[in-house]
Each structure stands twice: as structure tokens, then as C-alpha cells.
Amino acid sequence: MAELTPMFVLISEYRRPIAEVDTVLPRHSEWVEAGYEAGRVLVSGRREPPVGGLIVAVGNDREDVERWLASDPFVETGVAEYNVTQFGATDFPKRSPAFDLFLQKT
Numbered sequence: 001m002a003e004l005t006p007m008f009v010l011i012s013e014y015r016r017p018i019a020e021v022d023t024v025l026p027r028h029s030e031w032v033e034a035g036y037e038a039g040r041v042l043v044s045g046r047r048e049p050p051v052g053g054l055i056v057a058v059g060n061d062r063e064d065v066e067r068w069l070a071s072d073p074f075v076e077t078g079v080a081e082y083n084v085t086q087f088g089a090t091d092f093p094k095r096s097p098a099f100d101l102f103l104q105k106t
Contacts, residue, residue, distance in 0.1 A: 005058065007042075008065050009085045012052040016079040027073035040068065052080060062086050 014021050035041035035057065044055040059065035065084060074080035 005089045007089045008057045010055040011083045012080040014052050014080050021079045024073050
């Protein structure tokens, strides 16, 4: 059996008013962009209604991801907290053909 690739669903919840969250948003966005460039972040976005966000990421293990999350300006300033769910993605990087169609439309 193939080894499962450790993947993580990271769901943030804002702990401060949205106006305060938005003051940290530019630094958080830079942090997320660096995650994309490093190949750690696969997809991300703000939840609707805007009560937090969601990131799908890869990492070596949960501790690795939690160390990385600690460097998020949202976490450093206390405006948000994350719930971390780990799962093993089988046949990585297999994905649904519907997802490929979605990517072509964006």
C-alpha cells in the first residue's frame, strides 16, 4: 500500500472584530502567498460570511504545520485561531476531472 501524503485542512476563526482583522490582512496575505510559493498551500480563501478562512496545505506532519501556522500574522496578533484537521490524500496528486475544469474557467 502506498504511503499517504499528509494533508491538512486549516479552518480559521476570527477572534477580533472584522475591522481589526482587516488591518492585519495584508501581512496575512503575504504569508499565504509565501506558502503558495513554497508549495505548502494548495488552495485558500475567506469563509462566507467572513468569520474566518480556510487553507488546504501539505506538511511533513501536524507539528510541522502547527509551527508554520504560528508564524501567521493572524495568529501572532491574536485576531484568529486555527482548527487543524489532518488527512491522508491517496494517489496524490490525483484530483477530480471536475476540479481541472474549474481551474480552466478561472
